[in-house]
Amino acid sequence: MIVTVTLNAALDVTYHVPRLTAHATHRVSDVTARPGGKGLNVSRVLAALGHETVATGLAGGRTGEALREGMAAAAPGVTDALMTVRGETRRTVAVVDAASGDTTMFNEPGPLVGAEEWAAFLRRYAELLDGARAVALCGSLPPGLPVGAYAELVRAARTAGVYVLLDTSGEALRRGIAARPDAIKPNADELAQLTGLTEPLRASGEARRRGARAVVASAGPAGLLAVAEEGVWQAPVPERLEGNPTGAGDSAVAGLLSGLAEDLPWPDRLARAVALSAATVLAPAAGEFDHKAYERLLPLTEVTEGHKAA
Amino acid sequence: MIVTVTLNAALDVTYHVPRLTAHATHRVSDVTARPGGKGLNVSRVLAALGHETVATGLAGGRTGEALREGMAAAAPGVTDALMTVRGETRRTVAVVDAASGDTTMFNEPGPLVGAEEWAAFLRRYAELLDGARAVALCGSLPPGLPVGAYAELVRAARTAGVYVLLDTSGEALRRGIAARPDAIKPNADELAQLTGLTEPLRASGEARRRGARAVVASAGPAGLLAVAEEGVWQAPVPERLEGNPTGAGDSAVAGLLSGLAEDLPWPDRLARAVALSAATVLAPAAGEFDHKAYERLLPLTEVTEGHKAA
Structure with a gap:
């Protein structure tokens, strides 16, 4: 069984407008809402x-209820173990501009979570954790949680002997990594922000020195490193892609952990992560x-040992 | 007793962002939500x-529940006679840009209302209507309602002998006015859109020919005409105002109807509407x-008979 943790889940709302104009009034022609949050996507x-x-994770208020209802409908195979909190689960609002196709995002901060x-x-x-094979800790922290919250969750997983992957950014990543997670999955920006280094192999090495036992760095079309x-592997995306990258990183995490749960070696886990992501x-x-x-791309995904600098 | 009707009530949400940039991602620093809808403001x-x-009016879904809960807290003197519908009450999202102070609005369309x-x-x-002294019909129509919905409500009020004021715009106003409401309260734009005339006195005369028994036209600092x-009166705003005009028109409607309920003559109703609006x-x-x-401005508000063209 694989546990995912989403501490700052969201209801992802999409607004369609003919054209976005700053400081104007827009009639939204179409509204959709779906459960969001990186751990929920992984599950x-x-x-x-x-x-x-x-x-698991935290959900509260009417938006939390809507999120859980949406999860039950959209992902019936996922066991909902979210804990109810007093605060209101956040919304993200994506405003899609029909004229340009571009999206403007507004992300609410999330519920204020109390110490108890x-x-x-x-x-x-x-x-x-009792009975879990692996756990993925995903996304931002809501207000009120200690910045070392992920470090606490990493330590608990390691104590329980459960493989733990941390997928977050900024200070939450910096603090979480020091608790020695089995893996982190930063994108190029997050890795550079963490280490101050832009060359992926050197930056990954630095992230390992800071505590991550393995680093899987994503870099868009360049795929995963x-x-x-056990070694260094690189898996580029097998073909040029046009589409929406939302959730691609979460699918990569799911690929890595599903491969781990099936006792696949690193190259196979990586291939699965790249193909799922694509x-x-x-x-x-x-x-x-x-x-x-996915089925078409998996056999096309080549994983090579070592790393060639770009 | 005065009835207000809000067929497309809204939960008005405000997001504060440091600076709005089209096609970028924004962290919302602060989220507030309050019950919205013109009739609710009038009440x-x-x-x-x-x-x-x-x-009264229509409310549905979790947003409808949040709206009613907010109403009970913010306006304890208002009797909630909203009818529950299956669809979800809309939200409006106002994004306030701290850098410029400007606001960008996104208005959801509202619930799809069924014929039954x-x-x-x-x-x-x-x-x-049984026992009401006056009724105010306020705001836009949600999807699914016939465009002649307000005409139907105006006719029912007239049949019941209840004074009816219609405050809407566009096609809903055009159709509603033909049912001969006792009053309409368009702003300058709405009146020009309805009649094709920009001079307020001539446009108001045309609106009366189309069915409105009285026209109270608002024109910002120029006040009300x-x-x-019974006659023609003009009441300018007694002093220059700096502030947020949201809801000023709804307060004017409340002023007119409260004066009517107290059997005040037109000039006193108008003075009250202007002072409340300011x-x-x-x-x-x-x-x-x-x-x-309000108490300071009411005695300063002068109402003059007749109309001087600007």
Whole structure:
């Protein structure tokens, strides 16, 4: 069983407008809402791959209810173990401009989480670790949580002997990495921000020195670079993609963890992560993956040992 | 008792961002939500003036629940007679740009209302008219309602012998006016759009020929112009105002109807409408009015008979 943790889940709302003009009034022609949050996306992909997965984290208020209802409908294979908090789950609003196709995003900060709620979550989390093969810790922290929250979750997983992957950014990543997660999955920006280095192999090495046992760095079309104790591998995206990259990183995490759960070696995990990620870019709906594209791309994905600097 | 009707109520959400940039991602620093909808604003002001008022209209889904909860808290003197519909009440999102102070608005369309829901609302409305002194029909129509919906509500009020004021725009106003409401309260733009005329006195005359028994036209600092069977009056705003005009028109409607309910003559109703409207612009929170400013401005508001063209 694979556990995912989404501490700052969101209801992702999309507004369609004919043309976005700053400081004007817009009639929104079409409104859609779907459950968001990186850990929930990871669980959704894991369930689609046939893995048993439990999604935990925090959800509250009417938006939290809408999120959970949406999850039950959109991802029936995912076990909902979200903990209810008093604050209101956040929304993200993506305004899609029909004239240019561009998107303007507004991300609410999320619920203010109390200390006793966090303590209750830690108990819930410890129970879920019992029997888990791996856990993915995903996304930003809501207001009120200590910045070292992920470090605490990493330590608890390591104590329980559960493989732990951390996928976050900024200070939460900086603090979480020091607790020695089994893997991190930063994109190029996040890795550069963490280490101050822009060359991926050197930056990954630096991230490992700071505590990550393995680093899987994503760089768009360049695919994934894995730097682990066992070796260094690179897996470029097998073809040029046009599509929506939303959720591609979450699908990569699902690929890595599903491969781990099946005891696949690093190159196979990496190939799966790249193919799933690419199949997510190609899917018509943001954050889902195209199963046929995945099956087509998986055998085309080549993983090479070592790393050639660009 | 004064009834207000808000068929397309909204939860008005405000996002604060440091600077709005089209096609960028924004972290929203602060989120507030308050019940919106023109009829609800009218009822809130009427209740603050000590009038008995019932707010009806349509509300649905989780956003409808949040709206009603907010109403109960913010306007305890208003009787909630909103009818529950299956669709989801809309949100409006106002993005306030701290750099410029400007606001960018996104207005959702509102719930799709079914024919049987509309029929049920007409029954509820007929019950409320029994015992009402006046009714205000306010704002836009949600999707699914016939464009002649307001005409139907105007006719029912007239049949019941209840004074009916219509405050809407576009095709809903054009169709509603033909049913001969006792008054309409267009702003300069709405009046010009309705009649094709820009000179207020001539445009008001044309609106009366189309069916409105009285026209109270608002024109920002120029105040209100009333054109009725009984005469023509003009009431400019007594001083230059700096503030937020949101809700000023709704306060004017509340002023007119509270004066009517107290059997005040036209000039006194108009003075009250102008002073309330100005006190709304001066209030720190959008859509509320500053009681002290109202009491100060009321005796300063001069109403003159006749109309001088600008």
